[in-house]
Amino acid sequence: MSPSTPIVSAALPKVAYGKGGHVYDVDGKCYVDGSGGPAVYSLGYGNEEVIEAIHHQLTRVMHGYRHTFTSDPLEELTALIAEQCGADLAQMVFVSGGSEAVESAMKIALQYHSARGEETRRRFISRQRSWHGNTLGALSISGFKARREAYEGALLPSCLLSPANVYRPPAGVASADVAAFCADELEQAILRLGAARVAAFVFEPVVGAAGGVVPAPPGYAARIREICDRYGVLMIADEVMCGSGRTGTFRALAHDGVTPDIMAIAKGLGGGYVPLGATVYRRPIGEVLHARHGGPQTAHTFTGHTAACAAGVAVQKIMRREGLFDHVRTNSQRLFGLLRAALGAIVAVGDIRGRGYFAGIELVADRETKQPFDPAHQLFLRVRQRSLANGLICYPSGGNVDGVAGDTIIIAPRYDSLDTELVEIVEKLALSIKEALAQIGAS
Numbered sequence: 001m002s003p004s005t006p007i008v009s010a011a012l013p014k015v016a017y018g019k020g021g022h023v024y025d026v027d028g029k030c031y032v033d034g035s036g037g038p039a040v041y042s043l044g045y046g047n048e049e050v051i052e053a054i055h056h057q058l059t060r061v062m063h064g065y066r067h068t069f070t071s072d073p074l075e076e077l078t079a080l081i082a083e084q085c086g087a088d089l090a091q092m093v094f095v096s097g098g099s100e101a102v103e104s105a106m107k108i109a110l111q112y113h114s115a116r117g118e119e120t121r122r123r124f125i126s127r128q129r130s131w132h133g134n135t136l137g138a139l140s141i142s143g144f145k146a147r148r149e150a151y152e153g154a155l156l157p158s159c160l161l162s163p164a165n166v167y168r169p170p171a172g173v174a175s176a177d178v179a180a181f182c183a184d185e186l187e188q189a190i191l192r193l194g195a196a197r198v199a200a201f202v203f204e205p206v207v208g209a210a211g212g213v214v215p216a217p218p219g220y221a222a223r224i225r226e227i228c229d230r231y232g233v234l235m236i237a238d239e240v241m242c243g244s245g246r247t248g249t250f251r252a253l254a255h256d257g258v259t260p261d262i263m264a265i266a267k268g269l270g271g272g273y274v275p276l277g278a279t280v281y282r283r284p285i286g287e288v289l290h291a292r293h294g295g296p297q298t299a300h301t302f303t304g305h306t307a308a309c310a311a312g313v314a315v316q317k318i319m320r321r322e323g324l325f326d327h328v329r330t331n332s333q334r335l336f337g338l339l340r341a342a343l344g345a346i347v348a349v350g351d352i353r354g355r356g357y358f359a360g361i362e363l364v365a366d367r368e369t370k371q372p373f374d375p376a377h378q379l380f381l382r383v384r385q386r387s388l389a390n391g392l393i394c395y396p397s398g399g400n401v402d403g404v405a406g407d408t409i410i411i412a413p414r415y416d417s418l419d420t421e422l423v424e425i426v427e428k429l430a431l432s433i434k435e436a437l438a439q440i441g442a443s
């Protein structure tokens with residue numbers, strides 16, 4: 001295949017069944033899942049306890065509509081999440097996925113300001129190279145060029161700041177100064193827009209798809225917290241990808257010792273057994289919403305879907321019983337050790353980074369200058385193609401450098417992965433990367 005051949009996705013394999021960390025297509029081909037699909041399947045495939053919990057709930061009642069009923073699963077999941085979140089991050093609205101969770105977070109922020117008589121606070125500030133979802137509101141605050149392009153002109157006005165990325169600092173900024181620079185940038189943006197017009201700052205504590213797993217530098221989140229507090233701007237943590245234990249703590253921001261005002265979670269929360277997400281917010285925000293409007297004015301038909309909540313309860317109980325967040329945190333060294341041993345000698349591997357079971361590998365044309373590969377090579381798509389051919393599912397993404405160039409691969413195994421699986425994932429990844437590089441004449 002020549003470097004300029006477009007990597008159009010060939011017909012997708014048809015999925016048949018999965019068990020543990022492996023999934024099979026209808027032709028019987030086996031894939032080791034190195035990324036939990038799109039960083040979702042936190043407990044792997046075919047977990048019988050979760051399936052039984054959903055089945056049990058369906059046989060009793062599938063859905064108690066939110067205006068008519070509450071339910072045991074809804075209340076139990078609320079309690080489990082509140083306990084994991086700590087502090088006063090204890091109120092929540094359940095939704096069906098990440099975009100809805102972010103959209104609801106934005107709406108709760110707006111409603112909160114309206115309820116307090118600050119109706120001018122309508123603007124959101126977020127960051128480039130971030131992904132918050134595919135509904136119009138969430139897309140408006142996302143800095144993922146390829147995914148926005150078709151909708152430009154119809155999006156909410158956005159204010160996108162520099163990514164807080166020490167591997168690729170903003171121009172002229174030393175890596176050690178990224179946290180301070182990016183925090184100052186937020187303060188300047190608030191002052192430029194006028195604090196009285198800013199509703200919230202939205203960010204991914206560890207950037208997922210748009211950046212290729214980018215943890216914020218130490219001190220960044222705490223500085224952001226101070227600035228938000230100083231100007232009455234709400235802090236919204238989008239933990240859809242990095243949260244629910246993926247980085248070794250239920251809340252990714254717990255690593256930084258920071259509590260957001262509002263947090264969006266989904267993906268690993270229900271482990272992919274059902275569509276499930278939640279927007280969690282601090283008690284004082286809930287009190288304002290309740291006093292003025294009777295509660296949050298954002299929800300959907302399937303909000304708090306009973307069988308979905310039952311799945312969430314089962315997943316979260318297993319996480320707790322098996323100590324899987326702690327396991328992810330401590331065994332993270334093993335995953336990163338394997339990745340460094342297998343990939344470190346590949347010249348094009350510029351960076352291996354991340355936290356917990358959330359790893360990003362960045363491929364570069366030049367390690368010294370960090371020059372990305374020519375996007376015409378579509379290297380990340382080649383890695384995906386070779387991985388599938390080699391029986392590996394991983395999550396390659398493009399455009400992390402400037403919205404167009406840049407090739408990253410996310411590895412996000414299930415929290416209860418066997419060691420043999422981690423080894424298989426890393427071996428197949430190394431092979432697939434080498435094969436993809438060979439296709440474009442690189443090594």
Ligand SMILES: Cc1ncc(COP(=O)(O)O)c(C=O)c1O
Pocket residue numbers: 038097098099100102131132133134204208209238239240241242266267
């Ligand atoms: C950080 C983040 N926020 C929001 C979303 C949107 O979630 P969903 O695709 O479930 O709507 C995603 C999806 O990848 C995400 O990674």
